[in-house]
Amino acid sequence: MSKIYLEDVKIYAYHGVLPEENSIGTYYILNAELHTDLWKAAESDDLNDTISYADINDILHQEMKIKSKLLEHVAGRIISKIHERFPQIDYIKLTITKTAPPMQGEMKGASIELEKGFKPEL
Template identity: 90%
Template sequence: MSKIYLEDVKIYAYHGVLPEENIVGTYYILNVELHTDLWKAAISDDLNDTISYADINEILHDEMKIKSKLLEHLGGRIISKIHEKFPEISYIKLKITKTAPPMKGEMKGASIELEKNFSANN
């Protein structure tokens, strides 16, 4: 299986349950793993035979602009949009990290990870 990764995409956005999170905002780090057949593009060297990284990046940015209370909801929306635009993707794994969650203590961030298998066997 062939894979495409977008790694450590950093986007400033406004998500959270607390009202101040929707005003102040913070950086989010997104990591996406996509499974699809890349061999046609490996032979043709033609963008039309693959998934455009730029299109995936655009989906990430567009969905991050829409406020959600929960990262789980945000992640579900992103996965749905990616698969809607690129039904040839058989599997998507998405990790979203909120870099400054409003919690006690010092931490690098709080994350969720969602996986969805779109293959015919599931």
């Protein structure tokens, strides 16, 4: 099993149910875990034999630009886009943390996590 991680990707975006969340915005922290076979790249040292984490990062940034009420919706879109672009990925886990949720009390953030496995094509 081989894995690619993007850790603590910080993106400013405008998601939420409340109108002020869509106009003021806040920082979000994204963590992605991708399972795929990396052994060909380990042998070849060729970017074409792996998944570019720069491309994954671009997908995260592009999808975070699209306003949504629910982080679950954003995460679902990101997972779908990643798998559409890289069908060789077997499993994706994505965590999105809203760093300043509009709730009482002091907290580091509020997070959702979605994970999805993909069956290999036969």
